[in-house]
C-alpha cells in the first residue's frame with residue numbers, strides 16, 4: 523500500500539491532528555477517496571488504540587474524540603461545576619484541595635482544548651482533499667462534540683442525569699438549546715421513574731401550548 527504524506531501547515535508541525543497536543547509520530551488512516559495517509563497523532567490519542575477499530579478517518583476522528591471526552595470526564599467536570607473565580611474563592615482548605623485549586627482549572631482548560639480542537643484542512647501537495655472534517659457538531663457550554671451520543675454520555679455522567687430522560691428532553695428542546703434541557707433535567711429527581719415521566723409529560727404539554735399560541 524502506498525501511503526501518502528499530508529501537507530502540514532507550518533504552525534501545525536509536530537501537532538496531533540485529533541487533539542492539538544504535541545506529536546512525533548503518525549498512524550496510517552484512509553480518506554474517503556480511499557487514499558492512505560500518514561496522520562500525525564500524539565501519544566495519548568494513540569494509546570486509545572481506536573485505529574485498531576477503524577482506519578477510516580471520518581470514523582476514527584469520532585472514536586478518538588469520544589475517548590478524549592470519556593478520559594477527561596473528571597477534568598471537564600471541574601469546568602461544569604465551577605467557574606475559575608468560584609474555585610479560587612472557594613472555602614476549600616487542606617492539602618488535597620490546595621492542589622485541586624491550583625491545578626484543577628488548568629486541567630479543565632487543557633481537556634477542553636483537546637475536546638474542541640479541530641484538525642487543519644487536509645491537502646496533499648497543495649491539492650485540497652474533500653471535506654474530511656466532521657460536518658456535524660454539538661455544542662454545550664463551550665464544548666464541541668463530534669457526535670450526539672458523545673455529548674449525551676458526557677452530560678448524563680457529569681450531571682448525574684438519567685440518560686434516556688435526558689435524551690428525550692434534549693429532543694424536545696432541540697440540540698441548540700442543550701443548556702436549557704440540562705437545567706430542566708437537573709430540577710427533576712432523576713432516580714424516580716414516575717417523577718421523570720411526570721416531568722416529561724408536563725414538558726410536552728408546555729411545548730404543545732407554546733406551539734398552539736404561535737398559530
Ligand SMILES: [Zn+2]
Nearest residue numbers: 538541564567
Ligand atoms: Zn492527540
